[in-house]
Amino acid sequence: MRDANALDEAALAPWLEAHVPGLSGFKGLTKFGDGQSNPTYRVDAASGTFVLRAKPPGELLKSAHAVDREYRVMKALAATPVPVPKMLTLADEDSPIGRMFFVMEHLDGKILWDPALPDQTNEERARVYDGMNTALAALHDVDPAKVGLSDFGKPGSYFERQTSRWAKQYVASEIERNEDVHRLIKWLEDNMPEDDGLSSVVHGDYRLDNMMFDHDLTKVIGILDWELSTLGHPLADLAYQCTQWRLPHQSGMRGLGGLDRQALGIPTEDEYVDTYCRRRGVERPSNWSFYLAFCFFRIAAIIQGVYKRALDGNASNPKRGKEMAMAVPLLTQAALREVGL
Numbered sequence: 001m002r003d004a005n006a007l008d009e010a011a012l013a014p015w016l017e018a019h020v021p022g023l024s025g026f027k028g029l030t031k032f033g034d035g036q037s038n039p040t041y042r043v044d045a046a047s048g049t050f051v052l053r054a055k056p057p058g059e060l061l062k063s064a065h066a067v068d069r070e071y072r073v074m075k076a077l078a079a080t081p082v083p084v085p086k087m088l089t090l091a092d093e094d095s096p097i098g099r100m101f102f103v104m105e106h107l108d109g110k111i112l113w114d115p116a117l118p119d120q121t122n123e124e125r126a127r128v129y130d131g132m133n134t135a136l137a138a139l140h141d142v143d144p145a146k147v148g149l150s151d152f153g154k155p156g157s158y159f160e161r162q163t164s165r166w167a168k169q170y171v172a173s174e175i176e177r178n179e180d181v182h183r184l185i186k187w188l189e190d191n192m193p194e195d196d197g198l199s200s201v202v203h204g205d206y207r208l209d210n211m212m213f214d215h216d217l218t219k220v221i222g223i224l225d226w227e228l229s230t231l232g233h234p235l236a237d238l239a240y241q242c243t244q245w246r247l248p249h250q251s252g253m254r255g256l257g258g259l260d261r262q263a264l265g266i267p268t269e270d271e272y273v274d275t276y277c278r279r280r281g282v283e284r285p286s287n288w289s290f291y292l293a294f295c296f297f298r299i300a301a302i303i304q305g306v307y308k309r310a311l312d313g314n315a316s317n318p319k320r321g322k323e324m325a326m327a328v329p330l331l332t333q334a335a336l337r338e339v340g341l
Contacts, residue, residue, distance in 0.1 A: 054101035122265025153231030204228025239291035296335035
């Protein structure tokens with residue numbers, strides 16, 4: 001059976017050589033096995049290595065898989081302290097593969113998949129988490145207007161709009177009705193905080209395995225996977241990362257729940273939040289439980305969409321997508337516990 005994510009290299013090769021600066025002598029493509037959304041490939045050429053990231057094939061949910069937005073935000077951030085790979089070219093839907101994709105530079109570094117960092121020393125773990133914190137603060141300090149991103153999202157009411165969006169996405173992907181998810185959606189709608197006017201570029205999926213470190217683990221050299229980026233509230237990224245740390249460290253969840261962070265040299269949630277706030281010169285957030293519950297729900301809605309695509313045959317990694325579906329009730333229960341339901 002043909003892989004739906006396989007690309008026509010014969011048709012793609014001449015286009016890449018004509019449109020990607022510095023690419024010559026195309027040799028072939030290798031799909032990266034990880035990731036659930038936009039299929040990503042290593043492009044080998046005589047002139048070096050590049051990375052191609054494309055929309056997945058098949059029918060897609062509205063506003064999902066916007067690789068053009070990924071390209072735009074990384075290109076805009078190139079002149080800021082935020083570490084991003086260099087963008088090289090963007091192809092539209094009339095491309096040789098019949099869908100939108102972009103090509104970027106290939107970074108030489110390390111991606112760390114397990115937030116417990118079992119292969120690292122305590123000193124290295126501390127550096128990794130401080131590097132993540134530094135890069136997140138740098139991102140939220142960027143003035144969107146100064147980098148041409150003032151229209152990258154709608155101003156204000158971020159959590160209200162995002163809750164509505166992901167509730168609709170969840171319902172569109174729901175296979176069997178889950179009353180707990182609908183109860184959580186209702187709680188979020190009823191407990192929406194007032195808009196405080198804060199707005200920044202938000203990554204939307206800010207976690208350890210969506211960034212690359214230098215080989216010495218001294219700093220982040222590239223934040224990756226910007227599909228969910230927009231203009232929004234900076235607490236969304238901060239709470240999202242802390243949400244992942246609360247997840248269990250088993251069943252493929254790759255969280256930090258149940259681990260002794262102090263013994264591992266990893267900062268506690270309070271320490272991480274305090275460091276972020278100190279770097280940015282802002283106060284610690286209030287109503288923290290809302291932001292955590294919102295992020296738990298959003299992750300559950302995203303995973304439900306991955307599961308639906310896996311059933312429809314459109315997921316980048318169908319087997320993993322079906323396995324991830326088991327996480328939806330776990331995430332929902334975690335959110336309900338956080339808010340006392």
